[in-house]
Amino acid sequence: MELRQLRYFLEVARQEHVTRAAKDLHITQSTLSHQLRQLEEELGTPLFDRVGRQIQLTQAGRMFVGFASRALRDLEDGRLALQSLSGLQRGELRVGVITTYTNSLLPQAILDFTNKYPGIRLQIEDLPATQIAQRVLEGSLDLGLAFTMSETPGLKTEPLFSERLILLVSKDHPLADHKSVHGRNLSTLKIALQSKQYASRQLIDRHLRRYFEDGVCMELDSIETMQLMVAKSDLACILFEGAVLPLPNLRAIPISTPEVVRTAALVWSRERFHLAAAKEFAVEIKKSVAQRRQPAMT
Template sequence: MDIRQLQYFVEVAKQRNFTKAANALHVSQPSISKMMKALEEELGVVLLDRSERKMELTEAGELVYGYATKVLQLMEGMSSSIAEIRNVERGRVKMGMMPTVGSFLLPNVIALFKKQYPGIDIEMKEYSAKLLEVQVEQGSVDLGLTVLPTDAEKFAAVPLVSEDVVAIAHQKHWLAGMDEVNLAQLKDEDFILFTEEYAIHDVVRQACMKSGFEPKVAYMSSLWDFVGEMVATQLGISLLPRSIVRRLNNSQLHTVNIASPVIDWQYALIYRKDSYLSHATRAFIDFVKQHLSP
């Protein structure tokens, strides 16, 4: 049994006439007759009572007609739904993102995206950078909003905007009198860093190592505002992306540019190289690229 048999049978049942059904379906009458005979033989029942002047459905024909119309309705619904997905009229994007990064980059972009694609739902969850890569690799999320670099063997990356990493210190610290500093000049300072699961921890540590010293870590925290408060109480200095520093809004803090080495903090969307990307996910990637490309 195939879908054409059901389509032909339903039309014959509606028209109660082979010729009218053939005209409606734009096929020959012998084709209709042959298809109906094959369907009856396959089911082992008579579906159409041809003995009277006007063709009627048998009891089995009534039963098959009910099921056939439901099947065709489901097929039509499926085709319509697939067309909506193909034309990006609906869908779902599951995205993981680093804390603070999403709130810095995405609200305006998502608002614009939803205006253009109201039928696409976006689910967002926060993860630390290292856990985020695990979630993308395992397929728990379609996309990850993170910072480069990532594992190039596992993930495809779409580079987005970047910003610099700056130093913050208390207004009474010697750095308060400077606009910029070489990282090597901070080798004797106490550092307040994010904990190891956050990308900024490794970025700062590697930059310090590149400048010839291992940072002396006084405290570590997973909360960016708490890091700022500890710097404000003169417990040490910290290196943070500029967008986070802007959010601290603490008059006791002074921001200093890092002249050498310049520490880039580049955002990117990542996805597993071997993963299937839905039409909705691809549309979201293209939209974000348009608005947040470097």
């Protein structure tokens, strides 16, 4: 049995389609089919029921998914453990970050880390919180930067700071001089928000949407673009404090009623090996938090 056969099997099991799996694996369909047949022959049982191009896992296949996944995870952890023997001289670090913190917390942390450890190749992905959690669990990310979430088996979160929802307007906006705003103040505003795929937007909708049912005139993935537009127009946007950029034409006003708070956090796997590089990058993130004068939690 070869490692590639396990990887091929898991990809086909995930997609339930040989042609698409072969394309994503960058091999021919015939090669993939041959490798799967060899694996089934070695195991002595069919792993898939084939119906045309569509295939489904058999009972044996469903059972084998767990064993194959664990085997590959254990081997990957072994590789990472051996990689750590070289200290921080070389290697790769994969980090997933929610959009909220990509611009506000990461730039200085990345610069400081890469200056200290130039041999570590840093791969940063901007992802929704749910994807970060899933990929940390799977092992395709070494570390996540998101926020505390409901208890998830296999994950642990390390709190960094708490942050409130903030209304952002330009310095010339009628609400610019307010010390705080009530939800009812939002009813007459033209509001830009993040897209609905993001957990931040889902929290906003859950707690505040009743105040501005018809006021959302724009949805954006880019928090930076949103804030630049607000600074130059009569638009308003709602973000958590950690995402606010230091733009001179912006005014940040706490939303006092209802007050919505969440806690930024590092996301770790409870079961997988933690790279020394991941631990060091976490240190740089905490330094970046401290420099932003957020109240770091212990």
